[in-house]
Every structure is written in C-alpha cells, then in structure tokens.
Amino acid sequence: MDSGDKRIEEELSHPIVLSERVRSAVDEAESFKNECAEVGKQVDRLAQMLRTAVRFATATPTLYERPIRRVVAEVSKNLERALTLVRKCKRQSALRRVMTITSVADFRKLVASVGDMKWLLTIFECNGGGIVLSLPPIVSNDPIIAWVWSSIASIQMGQLHDRIEGTNELTSLAADNERNKNIIVEEGGIPPLLKLLKEGPSPEAQIVAIKALYTLANDPNRVRTIVQEHGIPIIVQTLANSPMVVQTQAAGLVARMAMHDPLAQEDFAREKVIRPLVTLLSFETFMDEVGRQSIHSIVQINRNLEKKTLVDKTVEYNPNASSQWKSNSLCYMEGGSRGGNCRKERENERPEIKLKLKISCGEALWMLAKGSVSNSRRICETKGLLCMAKMVEKEEGELQLNCLMCIMEITAAAESNADLRRAAFKTNSPAAKAVVDQMLRVINDLDNPTLQVPAIRSIGSLARTFPARATRVIGPLVVKLESRHVNVAAEAAISLGKFVCPENFLCMEHSRTVIELNGVPLVLKILGENEKTQMYGLILLCYLALHAGSSEVVDQARVLTVLEGADRTMIALHPELKDLVGKAISHLNLYHAGMGVHSKGHLGLP
Incomplete structure (x- = not known):
C-alpha cells in the first residue's frame, strides 16, 4: 500500500515499532555501549514525541497530514539506519577494530529527526495557532516549504483569526514567485482555502481566501487543481449568497480562472454562474425595465413572489427555521423580491462598492464568453446582451470597457455560429438593436481607440446580419x-472587408454602398501608410474591385493601376494575397481593357 493511502495512525505506528526495536538493540549491545546509550536517549525522545503525535492525530478531525507524512517517513528511515548499526554492536568481534559506532552523519540524522518531530509538535499542539517561523532540519535547505506547511496548518486547524493570518501569509508567499505557488498547491493548500471560503465564518475570512485562490489561479494547471478540488460550486455559491464586497472578489476569481483555463469556462457555466453574474450586473436597472418585460419574465417574477411567500410561511410556522436559510433563499430571486434582504443590502451599499462589483461581473462575463459559443449563447439567454448594451450606454471607464469586450466576444461567437447569430441578432431583437446602436454611438461619438476598436470589431462580426442598404452601419x-489612430483604421478596413467579402450574401450591394460613401479614395490612402493598414486595405480594395469593378468611381480612381503596382511590391510582404490580387486584376481587365498599360509600378494614388 502506498504511504499516501495509509491512515495517519498507521503511518505513525511504524516508527514507534522501530524505536522499540532500537531500544531493545541498545540494551543488548556489548560494544560501543556509551555510543549506543546516546542513541537510546535520542530514540526515547523520538518515541515519546511519536506517541504524542498519535494522540493528537486521533483527536483532531481537521488534521493537516502533509508535513506529518513527510517527517514520519524521514524519521522511519533514520530509525532503520540506527537499528542496523546498533545491532552490529551486539557482540565483541573483529569489527571493533575497524568500525566506529554510528558515523557522525548518521548520528546527526537521528538528532535531526528529533528536531523535525519537535517542530512538528510545535505546530500541531496549538491546533495550528499562528505561524511557526523556526525551521525543521528536514527542509533546512528550502525554508519555503516549512512556512507553507505552517501557514496551511493554521488555515486548516486554527481558530478564525489564525486561519485569516495563515491565509494572508500564504498569499504573501504565493505573490513572490511561481515556484512558491506550485509548492503551495503540491503541499495541499487548495482544499483548506476552499473550506474557509465555503464555511464563510466572516466576510473577512472569505475575502482573504478568495485573494489567496486568485493569486494562485494564474496558471492552467493550478486552476485545474481548484476545479478538481470541487472549487467551482463553492465559488458560485459564494457569488450568490455573500455580501457585496465578497461577491466582488468572487466575480474577480471567476474571471481569473476562466481567463487561464478554457475548461474552467465550461465548468462555471455548468454550475450556472452566468445568471447571478448578469443579475448582479443589472440589479440597479431592473425596475426601469419592469414595464418592458416579456410575458415570460412577468410569469417568472410572479413565481419568485410565490417562493418568497412560501419561505415567509415556513419561517412563521416553524420558529426554529434557519434565518440564514431564509436569507439565502431570497438571494436567488432575481426580480420579484425587491424587498428581500439581499436587494436591500445592495441598495444600501456605497456607490463605489456597487461599481466595483459591476466591474468584476463585467470582466467575469467577458472571460466566460471569450472563445466560447455555448457561454455566449447562455449570456444572451439571460438577457445579458441587453444589460451590457445599457452599461455601454450609461457607464464609463473600466465597466464600460469590460461590457464592450464581452459584446465583442459574443458577436465573434455569433460570426462563427449561424444558430447563435440567428437567435441573438434577429432584426427585430431589442437586444440586437441596442447593441448595434451603442456600437455605432461609440464609433461616432467617442474619440477613444480603446473603446472604438472592440465596437468596430463587433459591427464587423455582425456584417452578415445587416440588410442590403446598411448605410447606417457602413458609413x-x-x-x-x-482615423489618425492606426488600429482604428485597420479595424475599420477589416470590418468593411467582412461586409464585402464573397462569404457575405449581400457583398455586391455592400460593395456599392462603400463606393457610394466615397470609400475607394480612403482605401487607397491607407495603402500608403503602414504595413498593418496596407494589408487590410489591399484586401478590401480587391473585394471592391471584384464585386463593383464596373463602377465609374473604381475606374476614375485607377484601382487597376494600383493593384498592378501592388502585385509587384506588396505581394512580397504578403504572399498569401497573391491569388486574391490576381483575381481582382483579371476581373477589372474585363471592364477596363488596356488600362494595365498605364501602370507605373507603384501604388499610384489618384
């Protein structure tokens, strides 16, 4: 049986048996009696400490076993060495002239085991009360392990203030470097942190536990460990039931884990984390929307009210019913129980606390939606898309940006998935209309590239949802x-390319719209600016030539000449565009036979 599978009492019984054998061998020694007597003293001390450890282990329900197993394994090895050497002293023999009892190194190892056990008992005798700064000999070359052991023992076995202190110490160690984080995980630090979070003896304890987990959760393997230790249900429960300051931290942890592990994205969604996130993000705007709720939403509100009545009657008829259970039940209600405790608590919070919570929820939804069609669909089904459009409209700063980025991810998912595109971005959908309106407002009215880029990208992702005369969005x-901002100009070219590419059923109509809006001269202009806009400008120009090559504007702008020049210069930088440029040139030659002879071998701006 592997040592990790044995009960801790079994682990401790083996060195106790060994110590008794060593004691018997010491009593039988006929040579090196003084040296053997010294070994016997050390073994007696070890046996006493081991028995103390057994009594402690059997009486402690929340025992932190990792350092015990590590120390006991080392003690057992040293006792076996001592037993081998002492047995050789049983008779007088020729060995007396060539052997010295317990080499200095072996004797020191035995003394070191006494030091290890003394350190171990120092931690456990006070039930993990406080951080032990001394070092056991077993980890003298790597003191971090001892500090990690001491901190975890405090979290798992200490009183509330000791658990908080131990968690803060663990967070500090984790913040130093990645190696410390890996040691904390390897030494079993995740389960006691999750236990502290789940038990929630105080908001402070929950916050420090989340901060420790957040510090650890910047690596896919460590995030997987949190998931494997059943951390996701605990985090979701915390998000649903806790005070607002704790919910803020919990939402941040959801974002962190989802960002670093795509599997955690799906696990969170299966635990239904999206609905409480959307609810928390939109709680202050709910009453403004009551008048515009769908019939389904009104029915759901009535059901929630019925649930609240049932809870109240249960507490009335059963005075011993848990008040905490009543509070938690009300926390899950999304609309009808505005008079519930959780809503009152949220309404009474300071504005800056409310804002931080919304920022964290927005980031969490963004990370959950990133690269995930299924999560994007879930957000849309919970009216999250409409909620984020309103946040973009009413808010500023980080909250507005997080919601914009989430919309960008949802529209990207819709671009790749026709079912989601048809379901979430129907022409008559209020959420889709609100999103488009806000993206256009950001593009037109805000001179901020950080906000304009995701807005432009979102419009491009929705290119296949717009009708033939889409002047309002193409313009x-x-x-x-x-734009003077390179990234904005490049994104505009990319998005327009999605309107006029062959994959778009209305590419011919959209191409004519771009040309009517004087797009060709602007495309020609960005071809001569920088490499990024040059590439996407060239792609856009080729599509315009393919789908509206007969236009007089294309002829007058000498697009054929420009493309022929690009075929000799820019293709060297972007060889993947050679076929596209060749097709565009061939297509234009159908309408402008002989125009190629005027090529000047450069970008030929009009």
Missing part, C-alpha cells in the same frame, strides 16, 4: 478609414 466604418 461610420468608412469614415474611420481615415
């Missing part, structure tokens, strides 16, 4: 082709 993109 702002054309204007941004001449």
Whole structure:
C-alpha cells in the first residue's frame, strides 16, 4: 500500500515499532555501549514525541497530514539506519577494530529527526495557532516549504483569526514567485482555502481566501487543481449568497480562472454562474425595465413572489427555521423580491462598492464568453446582451470597457455560429438593436481607440446580419478609414472587408454602398501608410474591385493601376494575397481593357 493511502495512525505506528526495536538493540549491545546509550536517549525522545503525535492525530478531525507524512517517513528511515548499526554492536568481534559506532552523519540524522518531530509538535499542539517561523532540519535547505506547511496548518486547524493570518501569509508567499505557488498547491493548500471560503465564518475570512485562490489561479494547471478540488460550486455559491464586497472578489476569481483555463469556462457555466453574474450586473436597472418585460419574465417574477411567500410561511410556522436559510433563499430571486434582504443590502451599499462589483461581473462575463459559443449563447439567454448594451450606454471607464469586450466576444461567437447569430441578432431583437446602436454611438461619438476598436470589431462580426442598404452601419466604418489612430483604421478596413467579402450574401450591394460613401479614395490612402493598414486595405480594395469593378468611381480612381503596382511590391510582404490580387486584376481587365498599360509600378494614388 502506498504511504499516501495509509491512515495517519498507521503511518505513525511504524516508527514507534522501530524505536522499540532500537531500544531493545541498545540494551543488548556489548560494544560501543556509551555510543549506543546516546542513541537510546535520542530514540526515547523520538518515541515519546511519536506517541504524542498519535494522540493528537486521533483527536483532531481537521488534521493537516502533509508535513506529518513527510517527517514520519524521514524519521522511519533514520530509525532503520540506527537499528542496523546498533545491532552490529551486539557482540565483541573483529569489527571493533575497524568500525566506529554510528558515523557522525548518521548520528546527526537521528538528532535531526528529533528536531523535525519537535517542530512538528510545535505546530500541531496549538491546533495550528499562528505561524511557526523556526525551521525543521528536514527542509533546512528550502525554508519555503516549512512556512507553507505552517501557514496551511493554521488555515486548516486554527481558530478564525489564525486561519485569516495563515491565509494572508500564504498569499504573501504565493505573490513572490511561481515556484512558491506550485509548492503551495503540491503541499495541499487548495482544499483548506476552499473550506474557509465555503464555511464563510466572516466576510473577512472569505475575502482573504478568495485573494489567496486568485493569486494562485494564474496558471492552467493550478486552476485545474481548484476545479478538481470541487472549487467551482463553492465559488458560485459564494457569488450568490455573500455580501457585496465578497461577491466582488468572487466575480474577480471567476474571471481569473476562466481567463487561464478554457475548461474552467465550461465548468462555471455548468454550475450556472452566468445568471447571478448578469443579475448582479443589472440589479440597479431592473425596475426601469419592469414595464418592458416579456410575458415570460412577468410569469417568472410572479413565481419568485410565490417562493418568497412560501419561505415567509415556513419561517412563521416553524420558529426554529434557519434565518440564514431564509436569507439565502431570497438571494436567488432575481426580480420579484425587491424587498428581500439581499436587494436591500445592495441598495444600501456605497456607490463605489456597487461599481466595483459591476466591474468584476463585467470582466467575469467577458472571460466566460471569450472563445466560447455555448457561454455566449447562455449570456444572451439571460438577457445579458441587453444589460451590457445599457452599461455601454450609461457607464464609463473600466465597466464600460469590460461590457464592450464581452459584446465583442459574443458577436465573434455569433460570426462563427449561424444558430447563435440567428437567435441573438434577429432584426427585430431589442437586444440586437441596442447593441448595434451603442456600437455605432461609440464609433461616432467617442474619440477613444480603446473603446472604438472592440465596437468596430463587433459591427464587423455582425456584417452578415445587416440588410442590403446598411448605410447606417457602413458609413461610420468608412469614415474611420481615415482615423489618425492606426488600429482604428485597420479595424475599420477589416470590418468593411467582412461586409464585402464573397462569404457575405449581400457583398455586391455592400460593395456599392462603400463606393457610394466615397470609400475607394480612403482605401487607397491607407495603402500608403503602414504595413498593418496596407494589408487590410489591399484586401478590401480587391473585394471592391471584384464585386463593383464596373463602377465609374473604381475606374476614375485607377484601382487597376494600383493593384498592378501592388502585385509587384506588396505581394512580397504578403504572399498569401497573391491569388486574391490576381483575381481582382483579371476581373477589372474585363471592364477596363488596356488600362494595365498605364501602370507605373507603384501604388499610384489618384
């Protein structure tokens, strides 16, 4: 049986048996009696400490076993060495002239085991009360392990203030470097942190536990460990039931884990984390929307009210019913129980606390949606898309950006998935209309590239959802082709390319719209600016030539000449575009036979 599978009492019984054998061998020694007597003293001390450890282990329900197993394994090895050497002293023999009892190194190991056991008992005798700064000999070359052991023991076995202190110490160690984080996980630090979070003896304890987990959760393997230790249900429960300051930290942890592990994204969604996140993000705007709720939403509100009545009657008829249970039940209600405890607590919080919570929820939804069609669909089904559109409209700063980024991820998912695109972005969908309106407002009215880039990208991702005469959405993109911000101009070119590419059923109509809005001169202009806008500008120009090559504007702008020049210069930088440029040139030659002879071998701006 592997030592990790044995009960801790079994682990401790083996060195106790060994110590008794060593004691018997010491009593039988006929040579090196003084040396053997010294060994016997050390073994007696070890046996006494081991028996104390057994009594402690059997009386402690929340025992932290990792250092016990490590120390006891080393003690057992040293006792076996001592037993071998002492047995050789049983008779007088020729060995007396060639052997010295217990080499200095072996004797020191025995003394070191006494030091290890003394350190171990120092931690456990006070039930993990406080951090032990001394070092056991077993880890003298790597003191971090001892500090990690001491901290975890405090979290798992100490009183509340000791658990908080131990958690803060663990967070401090984790913040130093990645190696410390791995040691904490390897030494079993995740389960006691989750236990502290689940038990929630105080908001402070929950917050420090979440901060420790957050510090550890910047690596996929460590995030997997949190998931494997059943951490996700605990985090979701904390998000649903805790005070607002704790919910803020919990939402941040959801974002961190989802960002570093795609599997955690799906695990969180299966635990239904999206609905409470959307609810917390939108709680202050709920009453403004009551008048516009769907019939389904009104029915759900009535059901919630019935649940609240049932809870109240249960408490009335059973005075011993848990008040905490009543509070937790009300926390899950999304609309009808505005008079519930959780809503009152949220309403009475300071504005800065409410804002931090919304920022964290927005980030969590963004990370959950990133690269995930299924999570994007879930967010849309919980009216999260409409909620984020309202946040973009009403808010500023980090909250507005997080919601914009989440919308960008949802629209990217819709671009790759026709079912989601049809379900969430139907022409008559209030959420889809709100999203488009806000993206266009950001593009038109806000001179902020950080916000404009995701807004432009979102419009591009929705290119296949717009009708033939999409001047309202194409026009702002054309204007941004001449933006002084390179990234904005490049994104505008990319998004316009999605309107006029062959995969878009209305590419011919959209191409004519771009040309009517004076897009060709602007595309030609960005071809001569920098490499990034050059590449996407060239792609856009080729699509325009393929789908609206007969236009007089294309002819007058000498697009054929430009493309022929690009075929000799820019293709060297972007060889993947050679076929596209060749097709565009061939197509234009159908309408402008002989125009190629005027090529000047450069970008030929009009």
